[in-house]
Amino acid sequence: MTDAVIQTDKLTKYYRGQPAVEDLSMSVPQGSVFGFLGRNGSGKTTTIRLLLGLTAPTRGGSTLLGHDSQHLPPQLRAQIGYMPEGHPAYGWMKAREAERFHKSFYTHWNGDLFHAVLEHFRITPNTKAKHLSRGMRAGLCLALTLATEPKLLILDDPALGLDPVARHSFLESMVYVTREHNCTILFSSHLLSDVERVADRIAVLDHSVLRACCSVETFRQQVRQVVMRFDGEPPALPAVPGLLTSLRMGNELRLTLVNANGEVDQAMKQVGAASVETVPIGLEEAFLAYLDDRGERTSFFDHVGAKS
Amino acid sequence: MALRIKIQTGCDTPIYRQIVDQVHLAAATGTAKPGEAVPSIRGLAEQLVVNPNTVAKAYAELRNEGLIESQQGRGMTLCDRREVLTDSERMRRVRPLLSDLAKQAVMLGFNAQELSRMLKDECKALGQRPSKGA
Numbered sequence: 285m286t287d288a289v290i291q292t293d294k295l296t297k298y299y300r301g302q303p304a305v306e307d308l309s310m311s312v313p314q315g316s317v318f319g320f321l322g323r324n325g326s327g328k329t330t331t332i333r334l335l336l337g338l339t340a341p342t343r344g345g346s347t348l349l350g351h352d353s354q355h356l357p358p359q360l361r362a363q364i365g366y367m368p369e370g371h372p373a374y375g376w377m378k379a380r381e382a383e384r385f386h387k388s389f390y391t392h393w394n395g396d397l398f399h400a401v402l403e404h405f406r407i408t409p410n411t412k413a414k415h416l417s418r419g420m421r422a423g424l425c426l427a428l429t430l431a432t433e434p435k436l437l438i439l440d441d442p443a444l445g446l447d448p449v450a451r452h453s454f455l456e457s458m459v460y461v462t463r464e465h466n467c468t469i470l471f472s473s474h475l476l477s478d479v480e481r482v483a484d485r486i487a488v489l490d491h492s493v494l495r496a497c498c499s500v501e502t503f504r505q506q507v508r509q510v511v512m513r514f515d516g517e518p519p520a521l522p523a524v525p526g527l528l529t530s531l532r533m534g535n536e537l538r539l540t541l542v543n544a545n546g547e548v549d550q551a552m553k554q555v556g557a558a559s560v561e562t563v564p565i566g567l568e569e570a571f572l573a574y575l576d577d578r579g580e581r582t583s584f585f586d587h588v589g590a591k592s
Numbered sequence: 593m594a595l596r597i598k599i600q601t602g603c604d605t606p607i608y609r610q611i612v613d614q615v616h617l618a619a620a621t622g623t624a625k626p627g628e629a630v631p632s633i634r635g636l637a638e639q640l641v642v643n644p645n646t647v648a649k650a651y652a653e654l655r656n657e658g659l660i661e662s663q664q665g666r667g668m669t670l671c672d673r674r675e676v677l678t679d680s681e682r683m684r685r686v687r688p689l690l691s692d693l694a695k696q697a698v699m700l701g702f703n704a705q706e707l708s709r710m711l712k713d714e715c716k717a718l719g720q721r722p723s724k725g726a
Contacts, residue, residue, distance in 0.1 A: 317643055455641045462644065463634065477601035484645045501606060501649075564604035 287350075289314045289436055289468040290335060294344035297330055304330040306492045307344065312470055312485070317462060319483030319500070320472040323575055326489040328472040329369060332440050335470075336366055349436060362390055365434030369441050371422040375414030379407055379424055386428045394431050401427035404453055419450030426457060437461065439471040443478055451478065458482050476568045490575050500567065507570035512537045512557035524551050528573045540565070540573035595624045595631070595670075599640050607642055611650035619659060619670060621719045630660050630668040 288311035295308040305327040312318045322328050333339045335346050337353040346353045351360050373382060379402060387393045402409060405423025413421060422442065429437065443451050455478055461467050473479055479486060479500070486503055488496040496503055507528070512518070518537040521530060525548060531538040537557070541548060552560060565573075595618050599610045618624040633651060637644035651668065654660045662668045677685075697707045 452641065456638070459638055459641055459643070463638075480601045480607065481640075481642045484643050501608075504606060566602060566604045568602055 287314050288312060290318075290346065290348055290470065292331075292335070292344070292346040295331070295334055295346050296342050296344045297327075297334055297339065298342045303327075303492045305334065305341075305489075308489075308494050310487055310494060310497045312468060314468050315462070315466045316468055316485050317458065317483050318468070318470045319479040319486040320470060320489070321474075321476075321479065321486055321571065322472075322489030327492045328489055329440055331489070332366075332438055332470075332472065336364070336438065362392065362432065363435040365429040365432055365437045367425050367429045367437075367439045367442060370444060371418070371425045371442075373413035373416075373421050373424055376412060378410050378412050379416075379427075380409035382413060382424060382428060383409075383431070386431070390432050392432060394433050397433070398427045398431035401430055401457065404457070405450070419446050419453075422446055422450060422454065426454065430457070430461060435467060437467060437469045437471075439469065441472050441474070443473055443475050451475070455482055476571055480567045488571070488574060495574060504565065504567055504570055506542050507565055507573055508541050509563050509565045509569070509573075510539045510541065510552065511561045511563055512539070512552065512555065513559045513561075514556075515558050518557075519555060521555065524548055540569075542574070595628065597631075597636065597640065599642065607640075608646050608650040608653070611636075611647065612653050615650075615654055615659060615670075617718075623719060624670055626670050626672045628670045629666070630670060632667055 290310075290312035292308050292310055295305055296303065297305045308327075308331060320328050320331070330339070334341050335348060335353055337356050340354060348356060349360055349363065351357065356364075374385075377385065383395070383398055387395075399409070401423060405420050405427075407416065407420050407423055407427075411420075413424060416424060422445075426442070429439075442454055446454065458469060458471070459482060462469065471483075483500055485499050486496070487494060488503075496506075498506070514535050514537070516535065518532060518535065521527075521537070521539075524539070524541065526542045528540040528542055530540070539552075595615065597611055597614050599607050601607070605613075615624070615630070619626075630651075631639065633644055633647045637647045640647070651660065655662070659671055660668050661671050694707070702710075
């Protein structure tokens with residue numbers, strides 16, 4: 285079954301006349317691990333809140349598991365595991381009390397799984413949440429989220445503030461949950477190495493607008509870096525379609541392009557470079573090129589102090 | 593387990609490609625023998641902490657290249673090594689690496705003799721037999 289678990293249609297949210305999410309149309313297929321990327325303030329959390337019906341869209345809409353986000357029936361909510369940003373927990377509750385509290389809202393609760401996750405994060409059930417380290421508190425949140433065995437898991441920046449060991453545990457759990465039930469995961473993150481590991485698809489938000497929604501591999505392939513060497517000073521570049529960034533270094537011109545095709549190759553031949561070489565590019569570089577300011581630049585520091 | 597796969601994130605080589613390359617290397621050097629079991633897709637995904645689809649993609653490619661085969665009830669095993677690439681293709685792939693190596697070595701002041709000796713040692717370290725088919 286390749287049904288879309290999440291489907292959005294021109295989802296838009298304005299806050300005080302400012303767009304937080306604009307015309308977002310995407311779909312998340314069942315069983316996928318979906319990485320949600322974008323810089324701070326690009327609209328990731330707002331999108332997640334819209335999906336869950338925690339805030340109403342200005343226009344457009346979305347469905348979760350086939351139901352309108354704004355009118356999710358309780359039975360359906362029980363199938364969605366949501367972990368908000370920052371791993372919130374009631375400090376005065378012991379881990380076992382948090383379990384009792386959460387459990388009371390659900391008809392289905394896997395206590396073994398809950399305690400397995402606690403153990404994985406070395407949390408003793410009698411510890412109060414306020415006495416847990418950040419990583420452990422994240423573990424508690426995860427345990428509470430997973431124990432309902434959700435069909436759809438939505439994690440808002442789960443790796444935020446975690447040390448590498450805790451992050452690894454987190455990734456392990458994510459790979460683990462895709463095993464048993466055909467679970468779909470949507471998670472936002474800034475850690476591209478994590479995304480590269482566990483995600484099969486990614487969506488990239490930039491300034492409230494969806495810029496890419498594809499498989500990780502496609503994203504990598506779409507973005508290409510080309511190094512052109514010239515005998516003298518590189519000439520001014522003609523308009524190349526899909527140019528993300530260009531960097532001048534001596535006799536070299538380093539271009540990062542998206543959706544490069546024959547037309548682009550043609551355009552570059554006309555520039556008359558002594559050599560043209562395509563260099564492999566990692567996910568991180570591809571991502572940086574995608575979200576950086578467009579156009580020619582020499583260094584990031586050129587922008588410092590410039591008013592935009 | 594003779595087949596040890598390790599991956600790195602944040603580099604230019606995609607994860608599935610790293611898996612493919614390492615199985616190739618293990619087979620070519622004899623660290624993994626024909627008939628040896630290959631970890632299951634699930635098993636390897638959990639061991640490496642990567643998306644199972646990534647491992648599946650690597651295995652699909654390895655199967656296409658005739659390096660691994662799935663056998664009823666036995667999971668996946670390593671095949672007898674067959675040369676699937678033509679000689680000219682093998683040459684095409686190794687040529688740029690060789691020229692790069694030669695350039696670097698000359699820049700560092702090694703001569704051809706030293707370089708060929710070092711290359712031999714490297715191959716020995718990989719467990720490669722001195723001549724093919726011996």
